[in-house]
Amino acid sequence: MEDLSQKLKQYIKIGTPAERRIAKYFSEHLNELPFETASSVADRLELSPMTVGRFLRSLGYHGLDGIKVHLKENTPALTSQLPSVLEQLQKDASEGRPLATQIAEQVEMLQHIYNLASQPQWQEAVAAILSAGTVFVASHPGLAGIARYFSDRLAFARDQVLFLDGANGSYIELFGGPSDDGVLVVIDSPSFVSSRLLARSARRAGCKVLLVTGQFTEWAHEFANITLSLPPQRATSRESLAAMMSLLEYLAVTVIHAAGETAEIRIRRIEELQGMFVHAPLR
Numbered sequence: 001m002e003d004l005s006q007k008l009k010q011y012i013k014i015g016t017p018a019e020r021r022i023a024k025y026f027s028e029h030l031n032e033l034p035f036e037t038a039s040s041v042a043d044r045l046e047l048s049p050m051t052v053g054r055f056l057r058s059l060g061y062h063g064l065d066g067i068k069v070h071l072k073e074n075t076p077a078l079t080s081q082l083p084s085v086l087e088q089l090q091k092d093a094s095e096g097r098p099l100a101t102q103i104a105e106q107v108e109m110l111q112h113i114y115n116l117a118s119q120p121q122w123q124e125a126v127a128a129i130l131s132a133g134t135v136f137v138a139s140h141p142g143l144a145g146i147a148r149y150f151s152d153r154l155a156f157a158r159d160q161v162l163f164l165d166g167a168n169g170s171y172i173e174l175f176g177g178p179s180d181d182g183v184l185v186v187i188d189s190p191s192f193v194s195s196r197l198l199a200r201s202a203r204r205a206g207c208k209v210l211l212v213t214g215q216f217t218e219w220a221h222e223f224a225n226i227t228l229s230l231p232p233q234r235a236t237s238r239e240s241l242a243a244m245m246s247l248l249e250y251l252a253v254t255v256i257h258a259a260g261e262t263a264e265i266r267i268r269r270i271e272e273l274q275g276m277f278v279h280a281p282l283r
Contacts, residue, residue: 004070007059021045022055026067033071038064109243112231113250125210125226125251126258130158132208133181136174138164140192146245147187153252156267157259171198180206186224187244188213199223212247 011023025045026033038056041064042049053063061067086107092100116122129135135154139147144165151163162173174184184202188195188211199209200223211217211224220227228251230243256263 004059004067004074011055018045018047018051019055019058021047022052030071033064034068036064106242109231110246113243113247116228116247117250117254121226121228122251122254125228126255128183128208128210128226129154129185129255130259132183134160134162134179134183136162136164136182136184136202136207137187138166138171138174138184138195138198139187140189140195141165142191143187143189143241143244146241146248150185150187150248150252153249154255156252156270157256157263158266166194174202174207175205178206182207183210184208185210185212187248188217189244196223212244 005027008023008027011019012027015023022041022045025041029036038049038052041047042052045052056063056067059067061070089100089104089107093104135151135158137147137151137154144163148163151161154161164171164173174182179202184199184207186192186195186199186209195211195213196219199211199219202209203223203225208226209224210226210228211220212228213220213230215229215232217227217229220229228247230247259266
């Protein structure tokens with residue numbers, strides 16, 4: 001990348017007028033080049049595609065595709081960019097830019113989840129999900145999409161994962177038979193008014209309860225065996241689904257990783273079945 005940048009700087013200084021224009025555009029829009037073509041660049045700069053092509057060859061590339069491959073192979077690792085990215089983000093947030101403030105809050109949220117993943121309750125949650133006879137996942141209908149996605153992700157690691165939509169009003173899937181070897185994952189939210197009753201009823205039925213909720217849910221330790229708390233909500237922020245989605249995604253990833261070879265075999269089998277049934281012709 002440094003070599004390419006140096007070449008562009010040289011052309012900006014000593015190139016022909018057309019070369020200087022192209023070099024300046026490339027230098028200022030490197031991140032956008034993967035979406036460009038020689039013709040689109042030519043149109044933007046009011047030059048001919050042949051002129052852009054000649055310039056690319058002078059840089060040592062066979063067309064714009066060559067420079068795209070170079071950019072892809074030489075993109076700095078994200079971790080090496082983080083310090084400067086975070087510094088710029090904090091600066092922009094301090095200047096009152098709304099998007100920067102929101103993204104800064106998201107970074108803090110991810111830091112909270114990362115720290116949570118090193119706590120004993122995180123490992124307890126993973127072990128409970130993998131060792132249970134059946135895993136039940138319940139949420140408010142407004143979070144049904146997230147809950148169903150989480151259930152599908154857990155299915156990569158084990159069988160007997162059931163999403164409870166509560167549509168029949170009875171949760172018969174959970175309470176219709178013995179559940180003393182089951183785990184109920186309650187995805188809590190302020191709108192899920194029956195979450196407390198559901199957790200209490202499951203505990204009384206002998207089922208373990210894994211509660212994913214806010215930090216100030218007073219009944220959590222009374223009716224849940226394991227609690228994973230979401231990052232604290234800012235007083236000025238509305239309820240955000242980002243924290244819940246991130247926590248559940250990383251929890252599912254940890255479960256799949258902990259399942260090891262079992263998960264690898266299941267994933268291959270799921271892919272085989274999808275290939276068999278997804279595009280099956282109608283009869």
